[in-house]
Amino acid sequence: MAEIQIRNVAKRFGSYQALHDINLTIADQEFMVLLGASGCGKSTLLRIIAGLETQTTGEVWIGGRRIDHLPPKDRGIAMVFQNYAVFPHLTVFENIGFGLRMQKLRNDEVTRRVTRTAELMHIEQLLTRYSGELSGGQRQRVAVARALAMEPDVILMDEPLSNLDALLRLEMRAELKGVLAESNTTAIYVTHDQVEAMSLADRISVMHQGRIVQAASPVEVYRDPAERFVAGFIGNPPMNFLPASNHGNGRWAVADQVFAGPDVSAAALEFAIRPEDLRPADDGLEARVRLVEPLGAHLLLTCDVAGTMFRAILDSDMTVRAGDQLKLAAMPDRIRWFDPDTSLSVPTAA
């Protein structure tokens, strides 16, 4: 069992507060992705769990054991680095076996485990090579194999695919997911790529300015963003926002239209809808089309609704041109509301 608990962890670099009071529990064998823009503190959090960085306050527990005071080697973790960190003076075999040799395992056991993980990562033909003779993708495989060979409780990955080219990244992503699912390891994976996060994660923790703003399943993060930041960060293109004013009795006026919304007393809310949850209709938001981008299956429209930029993804059998006037109807169950002051999501049922 390797449940990870992060309790009230904060990190300060001089006067800069990199992490604010982080609390997060990651279940045994869960694949958790820390997602955020650069500088949000996701790598710092990972490095604190690894023991490469010391938290200013707070505790880290793995499998019911407090480990935040232990050196990295005693934490039961293995890590994959962004630049692979394959040792240049050792062969691939010795790289993968490095951790096993440090554990003083018998030679035949080292050979057995190195061969097995190498086969798992499809690099068994590279075992006698040096890192200088490998391509980026191969080095990445060695780095992952080296971590897996340790049979760790927890595997930590810091943007492991971001140095690979797009095609290789897709391939490695699928492979990583398969290999990790089989290894029964708890995984924490740091990335700034939301597609990567969506496709890999059991759960995503979206981070922003040193805080976790939402930790939920990929679909929930996408469908029910807990904060306006998440709504504007996840999705390509992200959610559309329009100001809404209280029309009484849980009804809200949005750009000359009235929508059913949360029954709260606030004077103003923000109306949010995903571009793909809009349909052309006889009655809806008045939109002037600014730009049409055909994407094959869909058309991406950039419009102007009540003076705000608004995007819609429509079926590509439509004929729309820049300058056209359209009415866009929002699917009622996909509309989300945010409080403009706290930027938190306001549930409709409230």
Place this chain on the structure above:
Amino acid sequence: MTDTAVLLPDQGQTRKTGRWLYAASVTLLCAWVIVPLYFLLINTLSSPETVNSFPKSFVPEFDLGSLTFFAGFQGMLTALKNSIVVAFLTMVMSILIGAPAGYALSRFEFRGKEAFRLLILLTRAFPLPLLALPLAVMFIRTGLDDTAFGLALVHTTLAIPFAVLITFSLFSGIPVELEEAAWTLGCTRLTAFTKVVLPLILPGITASAIFAFVISWNEVFAAAVLTIENRTLTAFLLQTLGEAPLHLKFAGGFILVVPALIFIFAVRKYLFAMWGIANR
């Protein structure tokens, strides 16, 4: 000035002149170093008569008389042994002290780091003659005078700035992730260093050690002041050759220069690394 796609006639002329000037300066600089060395070589390998005659020949006559004289010279072998012992001690001490300092400079952030780097260099600006007398007095009091260890201590002070700067540059060339990866794979700071960092910088460390060796080997002032019986080769030759005939002076110089030249040639790549230019 790289984007001169269209060369005007006089620009082409300027460029030609520039290239000629460049070649000339390189030749001049090379000659500056090589010609004296060449004369040293010729005169070493010449009979005493040829050395003192004029005009000079440009071809050595391979007379080994002067060199064989030195091989049998009284005290020569002892001085050679002393030189090697002192240089070896200097090499070991300057690496043992310099390399950790270089590591700290490259891996840790601390207050006054830049000032520290500058200070290391400034120790070289302190004139040795100023130090030598108080040192001699202190050494006599502590019983370190006229010992190989005492002299090696002084030479270590001279060699350390270079040891620190070269190793600093070497350590900086090794990504910190390699060490971090080693830590997560079961290493302590120490084992990560011995198993990952050390193998990678060993060639550079060797170079820096050899450089320290050469500094000690070439040093004459402190050696002459601080030793009497246990003279190193430089101090010994300085003392005995003052009144010696010219051909023996040449031969003595030759014996001193050759090992230093060979060593420096072997580690030339790493001397650039000291300024953070090469080693990428």
